[in-house]
Amino acid sequence: MHCQAPSIKAEDLNALDRRLIDSYQRGLPVCTRPFHTIAERLGSSEEVVLARLERLQALGVLSRVGPVFDHARAGASLLAAVAVPEAERDAFAELINAAPGVNHNYAREEQAREEQAREHGYNLWFVMTAPDEPELEARLDDLERCLGVPILRLPMLEGYHIDLSFPIPWAELERA
Amino acid sequence: MKTTDDLSLAATGAALSTPSSEAERRLRGLLEQGLPITSRPWQTLAEQAGMAEGQVMACVRRWQADGMIKRLGLVVKHRRLGIQANAMVVWDVPDERVAEVGRRLARETAVTLCYRRPRRLPDWPYNLFSMIHGTHRQRVLSELDAIVQRQGLEALEHRALFSTHAYRQCGGRYVREEAS
Numbered sequence: 001m002h003c004q005a006p007s008i009k010a011e012d013l014n015a016l017d018r019r020l021i022d023s024y025q026r027g028l029p030v031c032t033r034p035f036h037t038i039a040e041r042l043g044s045s046e047e048v049v050l051a052r053l054e055r056l057q058a059l060g061v062l063s064r065v066g067p068v069f070d071h072a073r074a075g076a077s078l079l080a081a082v083a084v085p086e087a088e089r090d091a092f093a094e095l096i097n098a099a100p101g102v103n104h105n106y107a108r109e110e111q112a113r114e115e116q117a118r119e120h121g122y123n124l125w126f127v128m129t130a131p132d133e134p135e136l137e138a139r140l141d142d143l144e145r146c147l148g149v150p151i152l153r154l155p156m157l158e159g160y161h162i163d164l165s166f167p168i169p170w171a172e173l174e175r176a
Numbered sequence: 177m178k179t180t181d182d183l184s185l186a187a188t189g190a191a192l193s194t195p196s197s198e199a200e201r202r203l204r205g206l207l208e209q210g211l212p213i214t215s216r217p218w219q220t221l222a223e224q225a226g227m228a229e230g231q232v233m234a235c236v237r238r239w240q241a242d243g244m245i246k247r248l249g250l251v252v253k254h255r256r257l258g259i260q261a262n263a264m265v266v267w268d269v270p271d272e273r274v275a276e277v278g279r280r281l282a283r284e285t286a287v288t289l290c291y292r293r294p295r296r297l298p299d300w301p302y303n304l305f306s307m308i309h310g311t312h313r314q315r316v317l318s319e320l321d322a323i324v325q326r327q328g329l330e331a332l333e334h335r336a337l338f339s340t341h342a343y344r345q346c347g348g349r350y351v352r353e354e355a356s
Contacts, residue, residue, distance in 0.1 A: 007258035026247040030233050030240070033215055046215060053213050053250075060256045063345075064210025067236070067245040079293065079305070093343040105343040108264060110335055120299060125264070125337070126344075152300055154293040158275065161282030161290040166254060172311050173258050 008059055010173035016044055017052055021061075021168055028065065076136040077129040078155040082147060083121035092147060093124055099143045101129045101136070122152060195227045195235065203227065203235055210251070254309055255342060261313045263336040265320060266302035267329075268295075274304055280327050281306050286319045302335070313338055 013021075019042055029037045035053070036046040056062045084092040089107055096105050105126040128143075130136035144151045195203075203225040211217040218236075222229040239245040254262070269277050274292050281304070282290040289307040308323075310316040317336065324330055 007260070008256055010258065021250055021252060024249045025252060026249045028249040030218075030236050030248070032218065032229065032233075034217065035213070035215065050213055050215070056250075057213065060253055063251045063253050065213060065250055066210035067207050067239070067248045068251065069204075069208070069239075070243055070246050073242075073244045093341075097344050102344060104345055106339040106345075107341040107343065108337040108339050110337055122300075124343075125339075152296055154296070154300075154305075156291045156293060158278065158292040159290070160275075160278035160292070161287060166252070166259075166288050166309055167285065168252070168254075168257060168259070169311065172315075 008061055010170055012059075013056075013061070014052075016042065016048070017056060017061075018168070018170060020049070020052060020056075025166075075129055075131050076133045077127055078136065078140075078153055079125065080128050080140065080154065081122035081125045081152040082149050084124055084147075084149060086123065089123060092149075095146055096124065096126050096143065099128070099139060099146070101139050103127050103129055195225075195231045199225050199227050199231075200235060203232060207236075253345065255345070259309050259311055261310045261316045261338060263308045263313075263316045263320070263338050265306045265308055265334055265336050267304040267306070267332050267334040268301045269304045269332055271303070277327075277329065277332070278304055281323070284323050284327075286310070286316075286323065301333075308336075 020038070023042070024038060028034055031037055033046065035049045039046045039049040042049070053062070053065060057064070082092065082096075093105055093107065096102055105124070107123060108125050109123065128136060128140055130139050140151055140153060203221060206221050206224055212220045214220055216229070218232045219229045222232045225232065227235075236245065236248070240248065267277070278290050278292055281287050286308050287306045288309055289305070291305045292303060293305055295301050295303045308316050308319060310319060316338075320336060324334075
């Protein structure tokens with residue numbers, strides 16, 4: 001799957017690519033020709049900016065250029081987890097992906113540090129979304145029946161920092 | 177001197193009619209898939225949603241102002257860039273301290289998300305969730321240690337759950353299927 005493709009080397013991204021990524025994870029101008037405005041600010045041309053963005057999107061470095069909606073306002077969503085046998089993890093993940101409204105689905109494992117008292121066993125973590133709360137619950141109930149294991153349901157109660165805009169450590173990536 | 181944008185903004189405020197909620201819903205659905213990478217992306221979206229370009233921009237500004245849109249820009253796939261390690265760090269924080277600890281974690285630049293969620297006892301005692309990204313697991317763990325020290329969180333039980341496989345990673349789709 002696309003997500004598992006090998007990483008893009010930092011060297012494959014030129015100075016303009018990096019400036020676009022560093023400067024415009026937020027604040028894309030809302031004007032008739034936003035990419036023209038960006039190009040002017042970065043001392044480039046609209047044509048070049050469009051071409052670089054298209055390339056970054058084709059490479060899979062960008063999932064898209066656009067808005068990130070506030071989950072709580074844009075509809076209903078919650079973080080969910082199931083504990084499944086490791087050997088059957090892929091099969092469970094496939095069933096989860098096939099359910100409507102699933103938009104993130106990760107296998108997670110604990111990094112063993114000191115002895116941990118409790119074993120929770122939750123190894124598949126996904127985000128379920130729906131247009132509204134009743135539909136969300138219905139989707140989770142359906143999926144729970146389909147999987148045959150209980151789903152841990154963890155709605156967001158309060159957000160302290162809800163913006164995934166992340167400074168890219170270019171130098172560190174180049175050393176890698 | 178007025179630019180085209182000032183004029184279209186003024187026009188949406190006064191002359192243009194309010195788009196139907198049906199058109200706005202279509203626009204939301206289109207926006208969730210991202211902007212077309214073209215010279216006039218709002219115009220393209222306007223044609224698809226059955227609105228005027230000025231109405232589309234006015235909608236987007238309104239959604240930004242009321243918090244429906246958290247940010248507008250490049251949505252980066254960190255994994256693809258080689259930022260391979262991402263830890264969901266979960267904390268068991270006494271309820272009366274969770275907001276304070278959450279806000280302090282959120283100030284850390286390495287922390288990209290921080291939410292309070294319910295405990296589900298007895299299986300799940302953790303009520304604060306934070307996300308830390310980095311190039312390698314070891315870097316993420318040392319960053320986590322540094323955060324624990326800086327913020328004085330040694331007494332709080334926490335766990336770092338690293339993703340080992342992304343079965344799916346894409347933006348939210350909240351608009352009903354029939355919208356597109």
